[in-house]
Amino acid sequence: MTALTRRYIDQVVAHLSEGQREGISRELAALISDMQEERLATGADEAAAEREALEELGDPARLAARYRNAPNYLIGPELYPVYVRALQWLVPVVLMVSLIVNIVVYSATEAEANIGAMIGQIVGPLISALFWILGSVTLFFWVFERVARPRDKTAVARDGARHWSVDDLGIEMAHAREARSEAIGGLVMLVLLALVPLIPTSFFYVGHLNDGGPFVNQGLWNFWLPAYYVLLAVEAMLGIWTIVRGRTTRPRLAARAAMDVVAGLFFTVLVLTQQVIDPAISSGILQTSGATDWVDVLYLVVIWVVVLWDLYVCVKYWRTLGVPERLVTA
Structure with missing residues:
Protein backbone atom coordinates (compact mmCIF):
# COMPACT_ATOMS: atom_id res chain seq x y z
CA MET A 1 0.00 0.00 0.00
CA THR A 2 1.40 3.40 -0.95
CA ALA A 3 1.52 6.43 1.31
CA LEU A 4 -1.15 8.06 -0.88
CA THR A 5 -3.64 5.21 -0.44
CA ARG A 6 -2.83 4.99 3.27
CA ARG A 7 -3.62 8.68 3.74
CA TYR A 8 -6.87 8.32 1.81
CA ILE A 9 -8.03 5.43 3.99
CA ASP A 10 -6.96 7.28 7.15
CA GLN A 11 -9.04 10.32 6.13
CA VAL A 12 -12.09 8.12 5.49
CA VAL A 13 -11.97 6.20 8.77
CA ALA A 14 -11.26 9.40 10.74
CA HIS A 15 -14.95 10.26 10.18
CA LEU A 16 -16.15 6.87 11.49
CA SER A 17 -16.65 5.42 14.96
CA GLU A 18 -13.89 3.33 16.55
CA GLY A 19 -15.87 0.13 16.07
CA GLN A 20 -16.11 0.63 12.30
CA ARG A 21 -12.59 1.76 11.53
CA GLU A 22 -10.65 -1.50 11.42
CA GLY A 23 -13.16 -3.41 9.28
CA ILE A 24 -13.78 -0.58 6.83
CA SER A 25 -10.04 0.11 6.59
CA ARG A 26 -9.46 -3.48 5.43
CA GLU A 27 -12.46 -3.34 3.10
CA LEU A 28 -11.28 -0.10 1.51
CA ALA A 29 -7.73 -1.39 1.07
CA ALA A 30 -9.05 -4.46 -0.76
CA LEU A 31 -11.46 -2.37 -2.86
CA ILE A 32 -8.76 0.10 -3.92
CA SER A 33 -6.41 -2.77 -4.74
CA ASP A 34 -9.06 -4.40 -6.96
CA MET A 35 -9.80 -1.10 -8.70
CA GLN A 36 -6.09 -0.60 -9.37
CA GLU A 37 -5.76 -4.13 -10.76
CA GLU A 38 -8.59 -3.46 -13.20
CA ARG A 39 -6.82 -0.37 -14.51
CA LEU A 40 -3.42 -2.04 -14.65
CA ALA A 41 -4.96 -4.73 -16.82
CA THR A 42 -5.88 -2.04 -19.37
CA GLY A 43 -2.27 -0.87 -19.60
CA ALA A 44 -2.24 2.05 -17.13
CA ASP A 45 0.88 2.57 -15.02
CA GLU A 46 0.74 2.09 -11.25
CA ALA A 47 0.63 5.78 -10.30
CA ALA A 48 -2.13 6.56 -12.81
CA ALA A 49 -4.13 3.48 -11.79
CA GLU A 50 -3.96 4.47 -8.11
CA ARG A 51 -4.93 8.06 -8.83
CA GLU A 52 -7.91 7.08 -11.01
CA ALA A 53 -9.16 4.63 -8.37
CA LEU A 54 -9.04 7.24 -5.60
CA GLU A 55 -10.65 9.89 -7.82
CA GLU A 56 -13.51 7.48 -8.55
CA LEU A 57 -14.10 6.88 -4.83
CA GLY A 58 -14.14 10.66 -4.28
CA ASP A 59 -14.05 12.89 -1.22
CA PRO A 60 -13.15 10.83 1.91
CA ALA A 61 -15.72 12.71 4.01
CA ARG A 62 -18.55 11.88 1.62
CA LEU A 63 -17.44 8.26 1.28
CA ALA A 64 -17.36 7.95 5.08
CA ALA A 65 -20.91 9.34 5.24
CA ARG A 66 -22.08 6.43 3.07
CA TYR A 67 -20.35 3.93 5.36
CA ARG A 68 -21.96 5.22 8.55
CA ASN A 69 -24.66 3.06 10.06
CA ALA A 70 -26.45 6.10 11.58
CA GLY A 170 -0.55 15.57 -0.74
CA ILE A 171 1.67 16.49 2.18
CA GLU A 172 1.13 20.20 1.45
CA MET A 173 -2.59 19.78 2.19
CA ALA A 174 -1.82 18.47 5.67
CA HIS A 175 -1.23 22.11 6.60
CA ALA A 176 -4.11 23.62 4.58
CA ARG A 177 -6.61 23.97 7.42
CA GLU A 178 -3.92 25.11 9.82
CA ALA A 179 -2.72 27.75 7.34
CA ARG A 180 -6.25 29.08 6.74
CA SER A 181 -7.07 29.17 10.45
CA GLU A 182 -3.79 30.91 11.19
CA ALA A 183 -4.46 33.48 8.47
CA ILE A 184 -7.95 34.23 9.81
CA GLY A 185 -6.56 34.60 13.32
CA GLY A 186 -3.85 36.86 11.92
CA LEU A 187 -6.44 39.13 10.29
CA VAL A 188 -8.29 39.45 13.59
CA MET A 189 -5.01 40.35 15.29
CA LEU A 190 -4.26 42.95 12.60
CA VAL A 191 -7.62 44.61 13.27
CA LEU A 192 -6.75 44.81 16.97
CA LEU A 193 -3.28 46.19 16.19
CA ALA A 194 -4.85 48.83 13.93
CA LEU A 195 -6.87 50.04 16.91
CA VAL A 196 -3.89 50.31 19.28
CA PRO A 197 -2.82 53.89 18.34
CA LEU A 198 -6.43 55.05 18.76
CA ILE A 199 -7.38 53.49 22.11
CA PRO A 200 -7.78 56.13 24.85
CA THR A 201 -6.49 55.53 28.36
CA SER A 202 -10.03 55.95 29.69
CA PHE A 203 -10.93 52.72 27.87
CA PHE A 204 -8.91 50.84 30.52
CA TYR A 205 -10.01 53.07 33.42
CA VAL A 206 -6.70 54.99 33.57
CA GLY A 207 -7.81 58.21 31.86
CA HIS A 208 -6.25 60.24 34.66
CA LEU A 209 -2.78 59.48 33.23
CA ASN A 210 -3.20 61.85 30.27
CA ASP A 211 -6.72 63.28 30.48
CA GLY A 212 -8.20 60.37 28.50
CA GLY A 213 -5.93 60.68 25.46
CA PRO A 214 -4.53 57.69 23.52
CA PHE A 215 -1.70 55.60 24.98
CA VAL A 216 0.39 56.14 21.83
CA ASN A 217 2.15 59.44 21.15
CA GLN A 218 -0.04 61.25 18.59
CA GLY A 219 3.00 63.15 17.33
CA LEU A 220 3.93 59.98 15.43
CA TRP A 221 1.24 60.71 12.84
CA ASN A 222 3.80 62.80 10.95
CA PHE A 223 5.33 59.59 9.45
CA TRP A 224 5.54 56.60 11.77
CA LEU A 225 1.87 55.79 12.28
CA PRO A 226 0.99 56.04 8.54
CA ALA A 227 3.94 53.72 7.83
CA TYR A 228 2.67 51.41 10.58
CA TYR A 229 -0.73 51.16 8.86
CA VAL A 230 0.96 50.45 5.52
CA LEU A 231 2.75 47.49 7.14
CA LEU A 232 -0.55 46.24 8.56
CA ALA A 233 -2.21 46.56 5.14
CA VAL A 234 0.53 44.51 3.46
CA GLU A 235 0.25 41.85 6.19
CA ALA A 236 -3.53 41.79 5.67
CA MET A 237 -3.09 41.22 1.92
CA LEU A 238 -0.75 38.30 2.64
CA GLY A 239 -3.34 36.83 5.01
CA ILE A 240 -6.12 37.20 2.43
CA TRP A 241 -3.84 35.57 -0.16
CA THR A 242 -3.46 32.53 2.11
CA ILE A 243 -7.22 32.31 2.76
CA VAL A 244 -8.03 32.51 -0.97
CA ARG A 245 -5.38 29.96 -1.93
CA GLY A 246 -6.43 27.73 0.96
CA ARG A 247 -2.88 26.67 1.71
CA THR A 248 0.61 27.91 2.51
CA THR A 249 2.87 28.28 -0.52
CA ARG A 250 6.58 28.96 -0.75
CA PRO A 251 6.13 32.44 -2.30
CA ARG A 252 3.72 33.25 0.55
CA LEU A 253 6.26 32.02 3.12
CA ALA A 254 9.05 34.05 1.50
CA ALA A 255 6.89 37.19 1.55
CA ARG A 256 5.91 36.52 5.16
CA ALA A 257 9.54 36.10 6.24
CA ALA A 258 10.55 39.29 4.42
CA MET A 259 7.71 41.20 6.11
CA ASP A 260 8.82 39.83 9.50
CA VAL A 261 12.31 41.26 9.01
CA VAL A 262 11.02 44.60 7.68
CA ALA A 263 8.57 44.93 10.57
CA GLY A 264 11.25 44.03 13.11
CA LEU A 265 13.63 46.67 11.76
CA PHE A 266 10.83 49.25 11.53
CA PHE A 267 9.79 48.82 15.16
CA THR A 268 13.41 48.72 16.32
CA VAL A 269 14.17 52.08 14.70
CA LEU A 270 10.86 53.46 16.00
CA VAL A 271 11.59 52.46 19.60
CA LEU A 272 15.19 53.70 19.52
CA THR A 273 14.50 57.07 17.89
CA GLN A 274 10.98 58.10 18.89
CA GLN A 275 8.81 58.59 21.96
CA VAL A 276 6.23 55.80 21.47
CA ILE A 277 4.16 56.27 24.63
CA ASP A 278 2.23 59.53 25.05
CA PRO A 279 4.63 62.07 26.66
CA ALA A 280 2.12 62.81 29.45
CA ILE A 281 2.32 59.16 30.55
CA SER A 282 6.09 58.93 30.13
CA SER A 283 6.71 62.05 32.17
CA GLY A 284 4.28 60.88 34.80
CA ILE A 285 4.04 57.30 36.03
CA LEU A 286 6.94 55.90 33.96
CA GLN A 287 9.34 58.66 35.04
CA THR A 288 8.28 58.38 38.68
CA SER A 289 8.72 54.60 38.79
CA GLY A 290 12.06 54.68 36.96
CA ALA A 291 10.67 52.39 34.24
CA THR A 292 12.07 54.56 31.44
CA ASP A 293 15.49 52.95 31.96
CA TRP A 294 14.36 49.49 30.88
CA VAL A 295 11.05 49.87 29.03
CA ASP A 296 12.75 50.36 25.64
CA VAL A 297 14.81 47.21 26.20
CA LEU A 298 11.61 45.33 27.01
CA TYR A 299 10.02 46.59 23.77
CA LEU A 300 12.99 45.36 21.72
CA VAL A 301 13.04 41.95 23.41
CA VAL A 302 9.33 41.44 22.73
CA ILE A 303 9.66 42.63 19.12
CA TRP A 304 12.49 40.27 18.23
CA VAL A 305 11.10 37.29 20.14
CA VAL A 306 7.94 37.60 18.02
CA VAL A 307 9.92 38.09 14.79
CA LEU A 308 12.28 35.17 15.42
CA TRP A 309 9.42 32.87 16.41
CA ASP A 310 7.52 33.67 13.21
CA LEU A 311 10.68 33.13 11.14
CA TYR A 312 11.07 29.73 12.82
CA VAL A 313 7.47 28.85 11.87
CA CYS A 314 8.13 29.93 8.27
CA VAL A 315 11.23 27.73 8.06
CA LYS A 316 9.32 24.78 9.52
CA TYR A 317 6.53 25.14 6.94
CA TRP A 318 9.03 25.66 4.12
CA ARG A 319 10.77 22.37 4.92
CA THR A 320 7.49 20.42 4.86
CA LEU A 321 6.50 21.69 1.39
CA GLY A 322 7.54 19.60 -1.57
CA VAL A 323 8.49 16.53 0.49
CA PRO A 324 8.59 13.59 -1.96
CA GLU A 325 6.18 10.67 -1.65
CA ARG A 326 7.59 7.44 -0.23
CA LEU A 327 6.17 3.94 -0.34
CA VAL A 328 5.16 2.46 2.98
CA THR A 329 4.21 -1.07 3.86
CA ALA A 330 0.81 -1.86 5.26
Whole structure:
Protein backbone atom coordinates (compact mmCIF):
# COMPACT_ATOMS: atom_id res chain seq x y z
CA MET A 1 0.00 0.00 0.00
CA THR A 2 1.40 3.40 -0.95
CA ALA A 3 1.52 6.43 1.31
CA LEU A 4 -1.15 8.06 -0.88
CA THR A 5 -3.64 5.21 -0.44
CA ARG A 6 -2.83 4.99 3.27
CA ARG A 7 -3.62 8.68 3.74
CA TYR A 8 -6.87 8.32 1.81
CA ILE A 9 -8.03 5.43 3.99
CA ASP A 10 -6.96 7.28 7.15
CA GLN A 11 -9.04 10.32 6.13
CA VAL A 12 -12.09 8.12 5.49
CA VAL A 13 -11.97 6.20 8.77
CA ALA A 14 -11.26 9.40 10.74
CA HIS A 15 -14.95 10.26 10.18
CA LEU A 16 -16.15 6.87 11.49
CA SER A 17 -16.65 5.42 14.96
CA GLU A 18 -13.89 3.33 16.55
CA GLY A 19 -15.87 0.13 16.07
CA GLN A 20 -16.11 0.63 12.30
CA ARG A 21 -12.59 1.76 11.53
CA GLU A 22 -10.65 -1.50 11.42
CA GLY A 23 -13.16 -3.41 9.28
CA ILE A 24 -13.78 -0.58 6.83
CA SER A 25 -10.04 0.11 6.59
CA ARG A 26 -9.46 -3.48 5.43
CA GLU A 27 -12.46 -3.34 3.10
CA LEU A 28 -11.28 -0.10 1.51
CA ALA A 29 -7.73 -1.39 1.07
CA ALA A 30 -9.05 -4.46 -0.76
CA LEU A 31 -11.46 -2.37 -2.86
CA ILE A 32 -8.76 0.10 -3.92
CA SER A 33 -6.41 -2.77 -4.74
CA ASP A 34 -9.06 -4.40 -6.96
CA MET A 35 -9.80 -1.10 -8.70
CA GLN A 36 -6.09 -0.60 -9.37
CA GLU A 37 -5.76 -4.13 -10.76
CA GLU A 38 -8.59 -3.46 -13.20
CA ARG A 39 -6.82 -0.37 -14.51
CA LEU A 40 -3.42 -2.04 -14.65
CA ALA A 41 -4.96 -4.73 -16.82
CA THR A 42 -5.88 -2.04 -19.37
CA GLY A 43 -2.27 -0.87 -19.60
CA ALA A 44 -2.24 2.05 -17.13
CA ASP A 45 0.88 2.57 -15.02
CA GLU A 46 0.74 2.09 -11.25
CA ALA A 47 0.63 5.78 -10.30
CA ALA A 48 -2.13 6.56 -12.81
CA ALA A 49 -4.13 3.48 -11.79
CA GLU A 50 -3.96 4.47 -8.11
CA ARG A 51 -4.93 8.06 -8.83
CA GLU A 52 -7.91 7.08 -11.01
CA ALA A 53 -9.16 4.63 -8.37
CA LEU A 54 -9.04 7.24 -5.60
CA GLU A 55 -10.65 9.89 -7.82
CA GLU A 56 -13.51 7.48 -8.55
CA LEU A 57 -14.10 6.88 -4.83
CA GLY A 58 -14.14 10.66 -4.28
CA ASP A 59 -14.05 12.89 -1.22
CA PRO A 60 -13.15 10.83 1.91
CA ALA A 61 -15.72 12.71 4.01
CA ARG A 62 -18.55 11.88 1.62
CA LEU A 63 -17.44 8.26 1.28
CA ALA A 64 -17.36 7.95 5.08
CA ALA A 65 -20.91 9.34 5.24
CA ARG A 66 -22.08 6.43 3.07
CA TYR A 67 -20.35 3.93 5.36
CA ARG A 68 -21.96 5.22 8.55
CA ASN A 69 -24.66 3.06 10.06
CA ALA A 70 -26.45 6.10 11.58
CA PRO A 71 -27.75 9.15 9.67
CA ASN A 72 -26.21 12.59 10.15
CA TYR A 73 -29.02 13.68 12.48
CA LEU A 74 -31.11 16.38 10.78
CA ILE A 75 -29.06 16.51 7.57
CA GLY A 76 -28.59 13.47 5.32
CA PRO A 77 -25.16 12.23 4.17
CA GLU A 78 -25.55 13.69 0.68
CA LEU A 79 -26.02 17.28 1.87
CA TYR A 80 -24.07 17.09 5.13
CA PRO A 81 -20.67 18.12 3.62
CA VAL A 82 -22.38 21.15 2.01
CA TYR A 83 -24.03 22.02 5.33
CA VAL A 84 -20.69 21.89 7.17
CA ARG A 85 -18.98 23.95 4.47
CA ALA A 86 -21.73 26.58 4.66
CA LEU A 87 -21.29 26.88 8.42
CA GLN A 88 -17.50 27.10 8.10
CA TRP A 89 -17.86 30.17 5.88
CA LEU A 90 -20.94 31.85 7.34
CA VAL A 91 -20.31 31.58 11.09
CA PRO A 92 -16.99 33.52 11.12
CA VAL A 93 -18.38 36.16 8.74
CA VAL A 94 -21.56 36.72 10.77
CA LEU A 95 -19.68 36.84 14.08
CA MET A 96 -17.11 39.29 12.70
CA VAL A 97 -19.80 41.57 11.25
CA SER A 98 -21.76 41.43 14.52
CA LEU A 99 -18.62 42.23 16.52
CA ILE A 100 -17.67 45.21 14.35
CA VAL A 101 -21.21 46.62 14.25
CA ASN A 102 -21.65 46.37 18.01
CA ILE A 103 -18.26 47.96 18.70
CA VAL A 104 -19.07 50.85 16.34
CA VAL A 105 -22.53 51.33 17.86
CA TYR A 106 -21.13 51.24 21.40
CA SER A 107 -18.35 53.72 20.57
CA ALA A 108 -20.80 56.08 18.86
CA THR A 109 -23.37 56.07 21.65
CA GLU A 110 -21.11 56.19 24.71
CA ALA A 111 -19.52 59.48 25.70
CA GLU A 112 -16.67 57.72 27.53
CA ALA A 113 -16.05 54.16 26.34
CA ASN A 114 -14.35 51.57 28.56
CA ILE A 115 -13.54 47.92 28.05
CA GLY A 116 -15.75 46.46 30.79
CA ALA A 117 -18.93 48.12 29.58
CA MET A 118 -18.06 47.34 25.95
CA ILE A 119 -17.65 43.61 26.65
CA GLY A 120 -20.99 43.57 28.45
CA GLN A 121 -22.58 45.39 25.52
CA ILE A 122 -21.34 43.04 22.75
CA VAL A 123 -21.36 39.56 24.33
CA GLY A 124 -25.16 39.21 24.24
CA PRO A 125 -25.56 40.20 20.56
CA LEU A 126 -22.63 37.94 19.61
CA ILE A 127 -24.27 34.92 21.24
CA SER A 128 -27.60 35.80 19.61
CA ALA A 129 -25.91 36.10 16.19
CA LEU A 130 -24.23 32.70 16.66
CA PHE A 131 -27.48 30.94 17.53
CA TRP A 132 -29.30 32.76 14.73
CA ILE A 133 -26.88 31.67 12.00
CA LEU A 134 -26.67 28.09 13.30
CA GLY A 135 -30.45 27.80 13.52
CA SER A 136 -31.13 29.47 10.17
CA VAL A 137 -28.66 27.36 8.19
CA THR A 138 -29.75 24.14 9.91
CA LEU A 139 -33.43 24.90 9.29
CA PHE A 140 -32.76 25.69 5.64
CA PHE A 141 -30.96 22.40 5.03
CA TRP A 142 -33.54 20.44 7.05
CA VAL A 143 -36.36 21.82 4.89
CA PHE A 144 -34.39 21.44 1.66
CA GLU A 145 -33.53 17.81 2.54
CA ARG A 146 -37.24 16.97 2.77
CA VAL A 147 -38.84 19.01 -0.02
CA ALA A 148 -36.20 19.08 -2.77
CA ARG A 149 -36.27 16.64 -5.66
CA PRO A 150 -33.47 14.03 -5.69
CA ARG A 151 -31.83 15.59 -8.75
CA ASP A 152 -31.83 19.02 -7.05
CA LYS A 153 -30.20 17.60 -3.92
CA THR A 154 -27.61 15.86 -6.07
CA ALA A 155 -26.86 19.13 -7.90
CA VAL A 156 -26.46 21.06 -4.63
CA ALA A 157 -24.27 18.31 -3.18
CA ARG A 158 -22.10 18.38 -6.29
CA ASP A 159 -21.81 22.16 -6.65
CA GLY A 160 -21.84 23.19 -2.99
CA ALA A 161 -19.34 20.74 -1.53
CA ARG A 162 -15.64 21.51 -1.69
CA HIS A 163 -14.11 20.09 -4.87
CA TRP A 164 -11.94 17.14 -3.96
CA SER A 165 -9.08 15.56 -5.89
CA VAL A 166 -6.21 13.22 -5.13
CA ASP A 167 -3.97 16.28 -4.88
CA ASP A 168 -5.71 17.03 -1.56
CA LEU A 169 -3.95 13.98 -0.11
CA GLY A 170 -0.55 15.57 -0.74
CA ILE A 171 1.67 16.49 2.18
CA GLU A 172 1.13 20.20 1.45
CA MET A 173 -2.59 19.78 2.19
CA ALA A 174 -1.82 18.47 5.67
CA HIS A 175 -1.23 22.11 6.60
CA ALA A 176 -4.11 23.62 4.58
CA ARG A 177 -6.61 23.97 7.42
CA GLU A 178 -3.92 25.11 9.82
CA ALA A 179 -2.72 27.75 7.34
CA ARG A 180 -6.25 29.08 6.74
CA SER A 181 -7.07 29.17 10.45
CA GLU A 182 -3.79 30.91 11.19
CA ALA A 183 -4.46 33.48 8.47
CA ILE A 184 -7.95 34.23 9.81
CA GLY A 185 -6.56 34.60 13.32
CA GLY A 186 -3.85 36.86 11.92
CA LEU A 187 -6.44 39.13 10.29
CA VAL A 188 -8.29 39.45 13.59
CA MET A 189 -5.01 40.35 15.29
CA LEU A 190 -4.26 42.95 12.60
CA VAL A 191 -7.62 44.61 13.27
CA LEU A 192 -6.75 44.81 16.97
CA LEU A 193 -3.28 46.19 16.19
CA ALA A 194 -4.85 48.83 13.93
CA LEU A 195 -6.87 50.04 16.91
CA VAL A 196 -3.89 50.31 19.28
CA PRO A 197 -2.82 53.89 18.34
CA LEU A 198 -6.43 55.05 18.76
CA ILE A 199 -7.38 53.49 22.11
CA PRO A 200 -7.78 56.13 24.85
CA THR A 201 -6.49 55.53 28.36
CA SER A 202 -10.03 55.95 29.69
CA PHE A 203 -10.93 52.72 27.87
CA PHE A 204 -8.91 50.84 30.52
CA TYR A 205 -10.01 53.07 33.42
CA VAL A 206 -6.70 54.99 33.57
CA GLY A 207 -7.81 58.21 31.86
CA HIS A 208 -6.25 60.24 34.66
CA LEU A 209 -2.78 59.48 33.23
CA ASN A 210 -3.20 61.85 30.27
CA ASP A 211 -6.72 63.28 30.48
CA GLY A 212 -8.20 60.37 28.50
CA GLY A 213 -5.93 60.68 25.46
CA PRO A 214 -4.53 57.69 23.52
CA PHE A 215 -1.70 55.60 24.98
CA VAL A 216 0.39 56.14 21.83
CA ASN A 217 2.15 59.44 21.15
CA GLN A 218 -0.04 61.25 18.59
CA GLY A 219 3.00 63.15 17.33
CA LEU A 220 3.93 59.98 15.43
CA TRP A 221 1.24 60.71 12.84
CA ASN A 222 3.80 62.80 10.95
CA PHE A 223 5.33 59.59 9.45
CA TRP A 224 5.54 56.60 11.77
CA LEU A 225 1.87 55.79 12.28
CA PRO A 226 0.99 56.04 8.54
CA ALA A 227 3.94 53.72 7.83
CA TYR A 228 2.67 51.41 10.58
CA TYR A 229 -0.73 51.16 8.86
CA VAL A 230 0.96 50.45 5.52
CA LEU A 231 2.75 47.49 7.14
CA LEU A 232 -0.55 46.24 8.56
CA ALA A 233 -2.21 46.56 5.14
CA VAL A 234 0.53 44.51 3.46
CA GLU A 235 0.25 41.85 6.19
CA ALA A 236 -3.53 41.79 5.67
CA MET A 237 -3.09 41.22 1.92
CA LEU A 238 -0.75 38.30 2.64
CA GLY A 239 -3.34 36.83 5.01
CA ILE A 240 -6.12 37.20 2.43
CA TRP A 241 -3.84 35.57 -0.16
CA THR A 242 -3.46 32.53 2.11
CA ILE A 243 -7.22 32.31 2.76
CA VAL A 244 -8.03 32.51 -0.97
CA ARG A 245 -5.38 29.96 -1.93
CA GLY A 246 -6.43 27.73 0.96
CA ARG A 247 -2.88 26.67 1.71
CA THR A 248 0.61 27.91 2.51
CA THR A 249 2.87 28.28 -0.52
CA ARG A 250 6.58 28.96 -0.75
CA PRO A 251 6.13 32.44 -2.30
CA ARG A 252 3.72 33.25 0.55
CA LEU A 253 6.26 32.02 3.12
CA ALA A 254 9.05 34.05 1.50
CA ALA A 255 6.89 37.19 1.55
CA ARG A 256 5.91 36.52 5.16
CA ALA A 257 9.54 36.10 6.24
CA ALA A 258 10.55 39.29 4.42
CA MET A 259 7.71 41.20 6.11
CA ASP A 260 8.82 39.83 9.50
CA VAL A 261 12.31 41.26 9.01
CA VAL A 262 11.02 44.60 7.68
CA ALA A 263 8.57 44.93 10.57
CA GLY A 264 11.25 44.03 13.11
CA LEU A 265 13.63 46.67 11.76
CA PHE A 266 10.83 49.25 11.53
CA PHE A 267 9.79 48.82 15.16
CA THR A 268 13.41 48.72 16.32
CA VAL A 269 14.17 52.08 14.70
CA LEU A 270 10.86 53.46 16.00
CA VAL A 271 11.59 52.46 19.60
CA LEU A 272 15.19 53.70 19.52
CA THR A 273 14.50 57.07 17.89
CA GLN A 274 10.98 58.10 18.89
CA GLN A 275 8.81 58.59 21.96
CA VAL A 276 6.23 55.80 21.47
CA ILE A 277 4.16 56.27 24.63
CA ASP A 278 2.23 59.53 25.05
CA PRO A 279 4.63 62.07 26.66
CA ALA A 280 2.12 62.81 29.45
CA ILE A 281 2.32 59.16 30.55
CA SER A 282 6.09 58.93 30.13
CA SER A 283 6.71 62.05 32.17
CA GLY A 284 4.28 60.88 34.80
CA ILE A 285 4.04 57.30 36.03
CA LEU A 286 6.94 55.90 33.96
CA GLN A 287 9.34 58.66 35.04
CA THR A 288 8.28 58.38 38.68
CA SER A 289 8.72 54.60 38.79
CA GLY A 290 12.06 54.68 36.96
CA ALA A 291 10.67 52.39 34.24
CA THR A 292 12.07 54.56 31.44
CA ASP A 293 15.49 52.95 31.96
CA TRP A 294 14.36 49.49 30.88
CA VAL A 295 11.05 49.87 29.03
CA ASP A 296 12.75 50.36 25.64
CA VAL A 297 14.81 47.21 26.20
CA LEU A 298 11.61 45.33 27.01
CA TYR A 299 10.02 46.59 23.77
CA LEU A 300 12.99 45.36 21.72
CA VAL A 301 13.04 41.95 23.41
CA VAL A 302 9.33 41.44 22.73
CA ILE A 303 9.66 42.63 19.12
CA TRP A 304 12.49 40.27 18.23
CA VAL A 305 11.10 37.29 20.14
CA VAL A 306 7.94 37.60 18.02
CA VAL A 307 9.92 38.09 14.79
CA LEU A 308 12.28 35.17 15.42
CA TRP A 309 9.42 32.87 16.41
CA ASP A 310 7.52 33.67 13.21
CA LEU A 311 10.68 33.13 11.14
CA TYR A 312 11.07 29.73 12.82
CA VAL A 313 7.47 28.85 11.87
CA CYS A 314 8.13 29.93 8.27
CA VAL A 315 11.23 27.73 8.06
CA LYS A 316 9.32 24.78 9.52
CA TYR A 317 6.53 25.14 6.94
CA TRP A 318 9.03 25.66 4.12
CA ARG A 319 10.77 22.37 4.92
CA THR A 320 7.49 20.42 4.86
CA LEU A 321 6.50 21.69 1.39
CA GLY A 322 7.54 19.60 -1.57
CA VAL A 323 8.49 16.53 0.49
CA PRO A 324 8.59 13.59 -1.96
CA GLU A 325 6.18 10.67 -1.65
CA ARG A 326 7.59 7.44 -0.23
CA LEU A 327 6.17 3.94 -0.34
CA VAL A 328 5.16 2.46 2.98
CA THR A 329 4.21 -1.07 3.86
CA ALA A 330 0.81 -1.86 5.26
